Amino acid sequence: MKLILTLYIGIAITSALFSQPTYIKPLADSAFLYYKNGNYKQSLHFYHQIEDSGYTSASMYYNMGNAYFRLNEIAKAILYFERAKLLNPNDQDIIHNLKYANTFVSDKINELPEPFYITWYRTFAQFFSPNTWAWIAILLFVVMLILIYINFLTTSVIIARTIKFFIIVILLVWITSIFTAYYSYRQVTAHKYAIIMTESIEIKSSPDENSTSLFVLHEGTKVYIKEIFEDWAEIKIADGNTGWIKLKYIEQI
Secondary structure (H helix, E strand, O other), X not given: OHHHHHHHHHHHHHHHHOOOOOOOHHXXXXXXXXXXXXXXXXXXXXXXXXXXXXOOOHHHHHHHHHHHHHOOOHHXXXXXXXXXXXXXXXXXXXXXXXXXXXOOOOOOOOOOOOOHHHHHHHHHHOOOOHHHHHHHHHHHHHHHHHXXXXXXXXXXXXXXXXXXXXXXXXXXXXHHHHHHHHHHHHHXXXXXXXXXXXXXXXXXXXXXXXXXXXEEEEXXXXXXXXXXXXXXXXXXXXXXXXXXXXXXXXXXX
């Protein structure tokens, strides 16, 4: 009973995390029509209405990235390609367009190597989108319930032992999928990364306009947000250097 209750709570949380609204079709149709006809500003007007309603999708962000790129707003294009990639990390069109947009960024930063196990888990988690991981968890939960039910009905000791073995295996995989779904969801919603949105900006040693300038970053560069203090953010770039920037000069992914 405790096992079933635990699984039920987990699946309820999983289902709640990824529910999506269904009332945006008219706006989406208008946005796509303007996009197809090359009226990118009007298309973005409708896409932003959808975004403001709380709805997100990789395809919408991908189209927004393309629209901004056509308007030569590279930082905005990168921002929305990054948002699209968070929702669908293995989409080759998104990956290609993001890489191409990044070739227009002035800052070329060498990334520090990270521990192999972090790289491995991130790659594993990005194999599916957060929604897909959630559906995997739901499917595994249903399979476990079916096996538990069959186990109660069977009178064969061998079959019962076999079913219990598979229940344990599926339970372990289910727990992994739950944690991975949550990890992927947090990557999408934590907004720990941001894009520089101004042409160039001096990064400061402390959250003070009069503090020492450490280095300069340019429009389109991706940064990691370590901390937010009032209207400042402490950021870290790919090579490990850190500093402070006004929040108004970045937009969180």
